[in-house]
Structures are given as C-alpha cells and as structure tokens.
Amino acid sequence: MNAIAETKPDTRQAVILITDPLSEEGLQPLREASVAELQIRPGLPHAELLQAIKTADALIVRSGTQVTREVIEAAENLKIIGRAGVGVDNIDLDAATERGIIVVNAPDGNTNSAAEHTIAMMTSLARNIPQAHRSLLEGKWDRKAFVGVELKDKTLGVVGLGRIGAEVARRAKGQRMNVIAFDPFLTEERAKEMGITAGTFEEVIRAADFITVHTPLMKETRHLINAEAFGKMKDGVRIVNCARGGIIDEDALYEAIEGGKVAGAALDVFETEPFTGHRLLGLPQVIATPHLGASTIEAQESVAIDVGRDVIRFLNGEPVKNPVNLPSVSKEVLAKIEPFFDLAENLGLFLSRLSDKPLTDVTVRYGGDLADFDVRPLTRNAMKGLLKRNLGTHVNDVNAKFLADSFHISVDEHKSPNSKGFQQLITVEAKMGDEFHRVAGTLLNGLGARIVKVDDYVVDVVPKGHLLLIRHKDQPGAIGRVGMLLAEENINIATMQVGRSEAGGAAIMMLTVDNEVKPEEIGRLLKIDDIYAVRTVDL
C-alpha cells in the first residue's frame, strides 16, 4: 500500500532520532542512505527525550518510547514518526496529525514471530511448561502437579482475525484444533476458505476452550475481555494475550482465575509496561513473557529495515509505503492518481484566491477515468491548496483534513463518468461567504496540466507562474487598457485568455505574466473603468 508523503524536508539537515533498540542489520539502510544524521539513543529518559526531540526531523521507536502529545509538541522540526512494529498505541496519533506529522509503521515484518509466540504461549500454557521448568530448577521432580491438556480437538476462539490472528488460526489448524473467530471484517466465504468458523464475539467466547486476542488496542477494544465476558465463557477456559495489554481487564482476569472460571492465562503484554510485581504474576496459573512477541532476529531486522526505508523515502520526498495517519491506496491506484497531485493542489490554491470571504463548503468532483479510483489523496491535496492561502506551510496532506474539520469546513467528494469531453477532470467548488466559485482542471496528453474552467468561463491556462485574473465588463478597449498598464509597469504578458458570459456582459481575462504583480499595480488596474476585480495567484 502506498500514499504520498508531501512535506519534503531539507535532507542535508535532517536528524533521525532513534529511542528504542533497533537491530543493527535493520539500521543499515539508514546508515547507507546517509540522508541524515542518526542519533541512536535507546532508553532516553523522558526529560532528555523532550530535549532531543526539539531538533529531530524524524523519530523512530518501538513500543518502549511513549510518544505523547507532550513529546510531539516539544518537537520543532519533526515531520515523520516511524514505528518499528505494528501497534501505534504508544504514539499520540491525533497530536501527530494535528501537527502535520506523518506516522508510518512496519505492519508485516513481525507477523510471523508474533503468531509463533502466540502458539508457543498457548502450548506452554496447556502443558505447564514454565511452571514445570521452574519446579525442576528448584530441585523437584514433580510429575503430578503439571498434568496438562491437549490442544487437539479443542476449540480456539480468535478475537481479531487480521495478519497475526489469521496466522495463529492457520497454525492452530495444524494442531488439529477447531477454530472459531470474530472479526468485524470476517466474511463467511473467507472463514470457509480458511477452514474455520465465523462467529459473533459472544459466540466465540462462549464456544472456546482457549481464547486468543489479536485486535489493536483502541477505545473500542479496551477491556473487551472483562468480567462480563469472563462470565459467558466455558469453565476452565484458557486465555492468551500476545496483542496488547488493556484488551483484557487485568483485575477481572485475576478474579476469574482466583474464582476458578479461568484455568490459566498466557500473557506477553500488559496494561502498564514494564509489568513487574503485579499480583497476576503471583498466580501459578499465569505464565508471562516481557512483550517478546516480536523479539526474534528475523522480525527485528525486518521491521527496522521496513521502517527505515519508509523514513528514507520520506526524507527523499518519495511516497511512503505504510502511512498510519493518511489514507493509503494501492500501488496501482497511486500510479494513476499521483500525476494529478500538483493539479489538485493548484486548483485548490487558485480557488482560494477567488474570494476573501470565509470558506465553508468544499466539493471536489472527479470526472472521467478518475472516477474509477480512490481519490482521497487528491481531495487532501485540493484541501491543502485551499487552506495554504491562510495557513502557509503549516498545512500538509497529513493535517489538511484535520484542519478543515477544525475550521468547520465541510468537504465532499463526488465522482462521475462525465468529464465534459476531457479524459479526466477535477473540479474544485467552494462556498465562500455568499459567493460560490469553481475551478476545473485536467492533464492534457503530452501537454501537462491545464485550468479549463474558472467559474462559468471556459479557459485554457497552464497552472504555473504568476497568474492574473481580471473580472470586467465586456466592452471594446478593456483588454487594450490592461495591456497598456502592464506594459507601463514593465510586466510582460506571457499568455492571455478572455471569456465572457454574453456580448457586453460580465467577462474575465486570465493572464500569465513574467513577474509578480504588486499590490500598487493591482490598485492601478482596479482604477480602469469597468474592471471589477483583480486577483493574483502565484503557483
């Protein structure tokens, strides 16, 4: 999956701060790319992190660093946060998005390791392996205390059948377990294909002998497995959590084990980490590892390489592969829509210049071929252009939507096969106070971008350089007077278009000129009879 990273930092000055241990092999691409200075400072105390982040352009973390709003707000140059792993619950995504900071992760590199760890934990739990090992180390030869249960023919309930959940389900089938899973995206067809049963959350937790959770930790999944859920489970159920602490309510789990409902739990992740000295760890039915799901040589190398490459891509101004806070589109779709990115932004910027009144409603229409694709990245670019007039470089494609929402600007997207004779057409429309304006543009084969409509006037203008839009009354001499005045000011006209609603009616002139038109020159133009408005746009 791909999306475009838009902000292009000055690569000569980029600083990449790494605050969790990353595999040495994984760091290699970052070292080789030499796009930036690497500051490798794992385990940085909070106060030092707040200092170090000030000058960083990029931050790379695993799950150890808490990238809180405080950390993000202390950053002065930060443009990208890379998570070497899947879960981004240690990163304040809202704060990053608000500041226009892109967050990328490495979603695939540790799937296998996490799935293998889950199976290892489930097997160890079933056969009391850690407890038996400890007993043996204590000099005991106790074969009665550690009688376990088989996995074969037991039902495994999988909650969250994403990358890891699905791998766990496949492996459990290999153990000849029956698998029942709940995931909001799980269809009957996919379940059938995988040889498992799809159920509701309740059906899964009621049916299972073992339950393993593989959802992200979010508002909706916090304490998903709580006292009420334990109440619905089979007596003697065993619980595995190699996803995120917090999905299971630890106090409720403690009570459920103490009360005999739950026969045991295997935990790799905890509500607060590091997790030491907790009463759960004192229960003989609980086995635990210190967040080791992704801790294999292979996974660490892979996630570090993946996230490092994305950070390098970003620093080189290239599309990133795994954005978390941007809509991501497939490589194929990106190839189709990427050529329109600049056009969409320029249409937005041009439109923003057509009125000084506040922008309230925006509609971006896509006609022709473009209607077949996911065009959300284009809409973000159009919004970026529209907001740039007032927000300058503060707006980028990461925060364009957030900023639009925070200014109560509604943004709609429409698609239609009709493209008014062009192969593709983008039209950006906006309500600005009591005015309504629209600008449309296209890419002409071999000729590049064109603005083809401004309000109701058909034009043919290259969206580049210094543009001048003059609204006037259609009458003889208007064009000549404008030409004369610009000549007096030594402003050379490169191209000129005129359009009118009807003879003698409202008309526009669209000019591209070789130098910037200054406010005093605009003032002089406005003094010409029958010129109502002069707008400049520098693209």
Ligand SMILES: NC(=O)c1ccc[n+]([C@@H]2O[C@H](COP(=O)([O-])OP(=O)(O)OC[C@H]3O[C@@H](n4cnc5c(N)ncnc54)[C@H](O)[C@@H]3O)[C@@H](O)[C@H]2O)c1
């Ligand atoms: N222990 C570790 O070291 C380790 C390593 C890697 C990943 N993880 C964690 O494992 C979890 C899964 O990772 P993944 O790569 O499979 O993620 P994923 O995004 O591929 O899958 C998550 C799945 O959960 C589903 N889901 C969301 N809400 C749900 C709900 N309320 N009920 C049921 N399903 C729901 C989603 O539809 C999705 O299919 C994450 O929490 C991740 O942080 C832990």
Ligand SMILES: O=C(O)CC[C@@H](O)C(=O)O
């Ligand atoms: O950084 C780690 O080792 C843990 C990673 C894991 O929890 C993840 O979500 O990818």
